[in-house]
Amino acid sequence: MVLLFKTTVGTTGEYYSSVQLSDIKNSDSSKVTVSNFLEIYFQSPVSISSEDIQFNKWDNTYSSDVTLTKVSDQLFNVAVKITAKESLAFTIDADNDIVIGFNSASGDPDLSTALEPFLDTIELTVDAEPDIYGTVEMTSVASPVAALQDVPFAVYFSQSGTQYPYHIKPGQSVTGQLVAGKYDVSVDNLVSEDGNITLETLIDGDSAIDVVTGETTRLAFSFGKVMKSSSVDFSIGALSELSEEVLAVSLAVGSSYQHAFTLRPGENIHLSNLPETGQLTVSIASVTLNNQRYTFTVPTYSLSNDTVSIALDESNVTVEAMPSDDFIQVAVALQTTVDIGKSFPVRLVSSDMTYAQHVVIKSGQQSFAVKLKPGKYSVEVGNFIYDKTVYIVSADNTFTVAATDNLLAIKVKKSASLVVKGFNSDYLTFGGCTNLAADNEQYLTELHASSIFKYAGSGGDGDPGQFLEVDYATENTIALARKIEASLSKPVLPVMISYTVQLSGGDVAELNNSEHLTHSFANFILTLQTALKHKDDDHPVPVGIIVNPDMLGTCQQHDLAADYAMPVVASLQAALAHWKITQSLPAEVTDDIKGYIQGVNWLVRTLAPDVTFGWQINLWGVGGSQWVYDNATDEKAIKAARQTADYVSTLGVYTGNYIPDFLAIDRYEADDLTTRSYVNAYCYGPSEWKAYFVYCAEISAQLALPVIPWQIPSSRTPLTDDSVASSFESQHWGSAANYILGDPALGSDVKNIHPAIRNFKFDENNAGNMVALVGETPEAMYQKNGGFNVSLPAYADFPKYGIMHIMFGGGSTLGMVPPVDNASVDMTWLANKFSHYVEAPVGFDDSVLDI
Template sequence: MQLDATLNFSNDTWYPTLDITGFKAVSAAGIDIKEKMVLTFSAPGKITEGDINVSTNPWIALKTQIESSEISTGIYDIKLTITAADGSAIGNAISQIHMGVNVSSDTAPKWETFRNSFTFAADEETQVDGELVVNCAAFPAGLEDTALQLVLVRGEKSEVLHPEAGATSFAISAGTYSASVAELRTADGTVRAAVALSTAELTIAKGQRTPLDITFAPAQRSTTLEIAVDLPAAHALHNEDLSVVYLENGVEKQRYIMRAGQKQRLEQLPINGHYSVRIDDVKLNNIHYTVDAMNGALDNRFHALTVTSAQIRQSDDVQAGSAKLTINVNAEKTVAAAFDLRLVDAARQYHFTDLPMQTGSHAPSVLLAQGVYQIASGTLIHDGIVHYIDVAPQVLRVENNASQTLTVTITEGANLRVKGFPDFLSFGGCADMSPSNVDDLAEARIASVFKYSGDDGMGDASGYLDPAKEPTPKIIEMARNVSAKTGESVLPVMVSYTCNLSLGDVETIIDDPLRHEFSFANFIQALKMAQAMKDDEHPVPAGFIVNPDYLGECQKYGFSPDYPIPVRQPLSKAMAHHGVNVAIPAGITDTLKGYIKGVNWLVRVVAPDVVLGWQINLWSVGGSQWVYNDFTYDDVFDPIDGTKKRMTIDPALAGKLSAEYALLVGIFEETEYTGANGVSAVAKGADFMAVDRYEADDLTARAYKNGYCYSPFEWDRTFDYCASLSRHLRQPVLPWQMPASRLASVSEDVGELEEQFWGTGGSYLMGHPEIGSSVSAINPRLLNVEFLDVHTSMMGHNPQELFSRHEWDFSAPKYQDFPSRGIFHVQVGGGATTGVVSAVNRNSSRWMRAKLKAYRDAPVKFGK
């Protein structure tokens, strides 16, 4: 039964409301709801269950279910279903529905302008359909049995239709859609035809017909080759890169690197002439492998070509003057795993497998031919722990059968299995406490949600914080609500200041005992709240990242570990205020190192089950110009000798210096103490290190005007820094507050840059094949942003120049090697920076949510 009702809107800029009353049947029959009432409508923002109140007479307990889909920036299609809580009939008891909408922006249309979108029904779906009539021309010859795919997109909604030749009708929900159609082609790609639509935008009106014409270009014919490599696991070339060459009439046209188990399809090849598929010879471990060529006619047919062991010939490749090789392994620990070693020169290569990860000497039976061999070092992850495999020398010169020795050093690095986080590379997002956060975070299937602690988000250093103003319990509840929706664990993470050096005036703030007392006390309060929410399902109730900018400022200033800071007295007062009756250990002194150890100890005493990380910045070495190119600073603090000196900084050195400083001041040091029960105990240091680039989206003024606008080259160097930091710390690293904004392609509309938050972080992390490796694929509005003159030596004059200085490729995600860099988790977004919540940049956050959701289907695991 279709219904009608009276709508009474009350307009408010940010939270307009609506009262719906006077329900009646369109057919004039009486209302008798047996199962459900359904409402469909559009709104200028999201609506949650908490925004809806249904009045009944007589009173009935009701359930509401909301489905929403963003159809354009900040505009949502919403379906509300109302049922009785006990499944009984509702009859005509619903007297009023009151609802409010969380408006997406102050420029959004008034809700009342969507009055005509409201449709109501009882015990059936609302009738909102119009009719799309597709008039399709006859399919070209050779494509008569091919399915045509017409795609209609309205915001997040998409619908795939399959029109046939002639007139075909489809029932489509009312609204405006963009229409596109895929090329018509056979499954094997040998026949194809371009398809044209009479319009790319369709407006479907409820109860009305809308026409669409489809025509075809003449069919084009071609040949298709599908190349496969099928070798058994025991074959010597099974794990080798094979260089596959496609020749057309004797001329090389394409070249690919393939391995066993892979396929490569070549389409739109000519229909006359001949082809040849060849594989370059491989000389491996003194055996010369040749592969029979696969030849045939280019004939408008599909050819499946498979390389098998039957086509591979082998002969000896032992050379005069070959040398014996000894591999000496120095392993820091014996690990029940094996590693490989590969030596490569222009003519041949050697691959030694199953070398045990333990100290010992190995003499392969294979002799090395004369040559100059490159030996690559790398990492291996076993049981969640990163192991660095370094080889010396990295270039081996073999001459005149002189015996050679390689020394392999195996060093243990970070344990990527950090408590509270998944056993795979995972992602988290920033919450801003908007009602839509839970749905957005659940849609993205995030593994953590973070929010600044306290009332002001900066330590609340002016007084003891009212418990009602501490958001920790709310964020923990939010994380658990997200988890309830996804069925996956979600860790709440608070970002807490116990000393806020982000404000400047570093020497004054760090020396203020009253500020320390209040911030310590407010930190204790948040810790106690988190610990109180531990239960069997949540053994790690929360995480804390402490003191953004603190380490960076201290390192930049060159503060030594014994730099004087008031610690014990303010810490004691803060503990007394919250009834923490544990003696402060002697190892916590009135120094910088004492302060850091005091923060760590406090966490372990007050909230032993939370996970703890400190934060450090890219600019801690004195600036972040080195991200763009190696940069020389006059006064970089050297943690080894405690002096400032002139240094040229690159990512590896920046990471090393930051790690050395963090270790110097005790970030990961243990502290012995006596518990309240009189028993000796040890408080461990931090569990991980968080790394902050700068949280603004690249193509907003607050980013590029401050010298932060990255191309993939700069992002590469940022994560090179993370790798170096993790290696020298031997601790896991969490890139934090990373901008998740993306680039726009030339086919997208770009409006006001300061409102749309475009950038590169999301495109880099998750891959952006629509951009690929082409500067010309980026929307020109984004390429022509004018940088400040002061930054042109680093960044160029505009993004066009920035992106043109180095080769890059967005085709694939960049997170694949993050675990080998010591990275176990990435948190994206910020209070005003694109992450995954629609309340902060709906455009890119929607894109990021879809990418992260898909990622969870096949996450990157932490080794064997």
């Protein structure tokens, strides 16, 4: 039922205004009785949360659940559902008012003037949703291609980047409900299941519509040209002598089609959009390996609007021995304390010859099995895993085979264990941020989250201004994790982000604010106590904790030494006294940064020894993060990592009697193709993501620690067949997911990227700094350093980098749940990727070879 009410503007200002709803009554002026819920719907120029809804002179405890849909940066659809404590029915008296607060932190929009146009949108209903919808009727003609008659196509209704999809089959009519307003309409083409027939879908009439409450808007669709193509299922069998080689494959159909890719023996790939007809020629570059030349003979195939299967095996390979009389004997000089009776591969690569050798893991000299051709070679070695532990293999980048002194020096050292308390000990797993919205359980379950994380406390910053009595964030995060693991039948670790000092704004004066330190220490103790309440036989590790994001990075930026004075002892003792804990501080807890760090570590290990925890570092601790763009080689990433690892070591973060379990490495919490990223020089292409993970690997190697990339965006770069709005900010596009999870549809061809993204001009969008770093457009960014290939997932190598888990997302960043500003972001692509991953995860299996 629709209610009557009086609207009064209360406080009015640039940054804050309020609206009071009073004299709430039924349409016949009688008193309102609420059996289930009271709902307010309105449009707002700013975001609204449940804290903005206040109740005046109500005699019960009421809660408000806010559903927020962002239409544009200054237009939000807001639905507020109000219920009483224990879902009791209640009556609204004449003096019961509701106050809605509107906050504009920057003054843009100016609420003293911007609020007035929205007052007429307020509707109030009891026990029913407000009637704010109009009907859209969609009708399609039959398909002129019989094979596509039962194939549905998508219709998208867009408001400032937010999309609402519907699906319809040719020859059918479908109706849908949309909130009243203006929409842009777009459609997908019809595509056959094998991808070889595409039928252009057309909108008959205007593609911009106005949906009116209670009325029906009609749309008609027809079809245009038919586009036919062929596709290829390509595979290479297990070629025993070339099992570790990467083969360069080229496909061509006359001069109209060329495509190149790489594939290892034993792998396969599906390729689409080849010409409809023609003769397909396949070329594979010859391989010269260990003084043998391997050449490939592949027949020609006929295309005829179908899928061609090409399966190559050893019968397609010819082997020829190369002259080697004047070649030279070379030996490996291995330096290690490890002796495990296994071997690892070593490769020497030049422009005309490659040598591969399995080196036994034992200190001493070992000769190559064949003599080597004189010349300069690149040395390729890689880390290996044995007994779920990473071993670091290092050598000079180049090696020259000459007449004398032919000893190739290689070192092997034991590094990080991939078995971390509380996390999966058998394979690489993924987790995500939660904002505790109603849809989080569904998404985190569908995307197979192994952990969820949220900021602890009330303000998420350690709450330095108060002592908290209850940590609702931790309680609710644990409860959500338990629900997800019940659905998945596997453990889900709740991870809290906790501050005992908040330096995210760079204010190092906080290090000496004893009152703030006391409050935050006490609130951290509360989080630990809350975690311990949920320990049981099924959850021996009840919670994980990442402590003090940005603290180490800020201290490093300001070059603060380990003996930088802080009021640690008194602050920590006061926090313990607040909770009536009579625990003596160990000698390691001193009044300086090093003692402060030991105090945090001691708290966890003493008060909550079953909790798993780690500290966090940043890319910008070395003074800035733009080194990541100087990535033609790995040199800058390795240098930054070593500087940061050295600083962490000087502070003794991972030494002493209370050593943490892991180290989290933050990128920057924003999707790459959004304003927060590219304006702040955090817009990465494949080259930059590679540099980031090289940094992670080197940090792990230097500190011998397992590492967790944290707050990584899960956004992807859209392809030509994706629906991309002209203003795509709210769609949260990015690049990390293509790189990390792999995207064969993008592959190595920049032209596969949607033109709205590919041709986006950085300098025309307040990001001129990006031009100097990566080029004028995302197209240039993707083509840095000779191009890219994201056909295969990068995560396959992560365990060898010391990475045992990744945490995706953030409050305003796409992760395993939609970002808070756009709950309608399409999660289908990610759900498919993570569902496929759990079927064949990357294990911590031994990667060493038998002798």
